[in-house]
Amino acid sequence: MAKKALILGITGQDGSYLAELLLDQGYEVIGMVRRSSTVTFERIAHIQDRVTLVSGDLLDEVSLINILREHKPSEVYNLAAQSFVQASWAQPVLTGETTAMGVTRVLDAIRTADPDIRFYQASSSEMFGKVQAVPQDEDTPFYPRSPYGVAKVYGHWITVNYRESYDLHASSGILFNHESPRRGLEFVTRKVTNGVAKIKLGLASEIRLGNLDAQRDWGFAGDYVRAMWLMLQQDLPDDFVVATGETHSVRELCEVAFNAVGLNWEEHVVIDPAFMRPAEVDLLVGDPSKAERVLGWHRDVDFPTLIESMVLADLKILQK
Numbered sequence: 001m002a003k004k005a006l007i008l009g010i011t012g013q014d015g016s017y018l019a020e021l022l023l024d025q026g027y028e029v030i031g032m033v034r035r036s037s038t039v040t041f042e043r044i045a046h047i048q049d050r051v052t053l054v055s056g057d058l059l060d061e062v063s064l065i066n067i068l069r070e071h072k073p074s075e076v077y078n079l080a081a082q083s084f085v086q087a088s089w090a091q092p093v094l095t096g097e098t099t100a101m102g103v104t105r106v107l108d109a110i111r112t113a114d115p116d117i118r119f120y121q122a123s124s125s126e127m128f129g130k131v132q133a134v135p136q137d138e139d140t141p142f143y144p145r146s147p148y149g150v151a152k153v154y155g156h157w158i159t160v161n162y163r164e165s166y167d168l169h170a171s172s173g174i175l176f177n178h179e180s181p182r183r184g185l186e187f188v189t190r191k192v193t194n195g196v197a198k199i200k201l202g203l204a205s206e207i208r209l210g211n212l213d214a215q216r217d218w219g220f221a222g223d224y225v226r227a228m229w230l231m232l233q234q235d236l237p238d239d240f241v242v243a244t245g246e247t248h249s250v251r252e253l254c255e256v257a258f259n260a261v262g263l264n265w266e267e268h269v270v271i272d273p274a275f276m277r278p279a280e281v282d283l284l285v286g287d288p289s290k291a292e293r294v295l296g297w298h299r300d301v302d303f304p305t306l307i308e309s310m311v312l313a314d315l316k317i318l319q320k
């Protein structure tokens with residue numbers, strides 16, 4: 001019989017790539033979607049007839065228990081969250097309810113409905129915040145710098161706690177930034193690649209950005225969902241850092257993206273204080289040695305290839 005997986009957050013960037021991966025592996029895929037007055041299925045439109053979409057919300061534990069009881073998945077991937085760091089200062093309580101308490105609701109629903117379910121929690125390098133070591137690995141202490149980061153630390157520790165308290169197969173992937181042509185337009189990579197495409201086509205003349213000095217360890221989302229799946233195939237649950245081991249500044253990101261279409265970034269990027277954050281995460285760079293050694297994971301796509309592919313994809317979308 002085909003294995004059955006439930007993806008919370010299937011309409012998001014990672015959810016769409018993970019659904020593709022699981023379908024390719026022969027899984028039956030159930031995706032939870034929340035009620036909305038408009039359709040939010042753009043990222044999964046191409047596979048919508050191959051997945052089962054069910055209605056539920058991280059804010060509503062009853063909906064989670066009912067979905068687990070009805071569909072009986074053997075694996076649950078919690079990718080759902082309020083995931084935009086900047087928005088977490090404007091909506092700290094919603095971020096906490098979703099990104100922190102939402103994890104407890106899912107874990108508790110699993111404990112109630114079927115404690116044999118294997119669980120993946122989407123933890124984040126944002127938990128390292130004001131970094132206490134370079135590079136960051138599974139033993140680096142957390143020092144979150146945003147309400148989002150604080151909520152993710154809670155989600156991480158409640159996952160560890162349910163694993164230790166109830167012997168759940170619950171793993172936490174501490175993933176560094178990962179991007180793709182499906183990335184939300186508000187995140188800096190996609191904002192830049194979309195802006196570059198617009199400028200190239202004469203539809204805009206500038207991109208307004210905040211802190212160009214921030215450094216991130218950027219990888220490709222398609223590579224990172226493979227690590228999530230590998231974690232749930234292990235005999236024992238554990239925590240893993242997933243990263244490229246390289247870091248680049250927002251300035252370098254601009255350089256690579258503008259170069260891809262033969263433009264000079266300095267002529268088009270404008271610094272706008274509106275995009276500065278109350279507290280910044282200056283430098284992230286992860287050490288993926290454990291994921292490489294234990295899971296046999298490796299990334300395929302490097303930084304310039306990733307950014308150039310996003311620019312090309314945005315050009316295509318806009319030309320259509």
Ligand code: NAP
Pocket residue numbers: 008009010011012013014015033034036040056057058059078079080081082083084098122123124125174175176177178179184
């Ligand atoms: P994303 O594109 O923002 O997707 C978030 C998903 O969560 C969407 O499907 C969204 O549904 C859903 N969601 C939000 N609130 C919900 C609620 N109350 N109930 C049910 N679903 C809800 O995020 P992503 O980039 O794919 O990231 C996936 C996960 O990994 C997130 O937890 C994120 O925090 C974490 N993470 C991401 C990165 C990264 O670099 N991408 C790195 C580390 C960790 P709608 O479509 O209805 O909004």
Ligand code: G4F
Pocket residue numbers: 083084085086123124125126175176177178186187188189191208209210211212214215216250275276277280281284
């Ligand atoms: O693309 P960002 O918004 O991503 P951020 O804050 O690193 O968070 C992403 O990665 C986390 C993993 O570390 C995830 F957990 C989280 O869910 C999300 O996917 O910003 C990256 C950097 C920041 O330092 C920001 O200050 O880019 C800087 N930046 C400079 N100008 C900007 C802008 N970011 C955005 N979004 N927009 C700007 O105009």
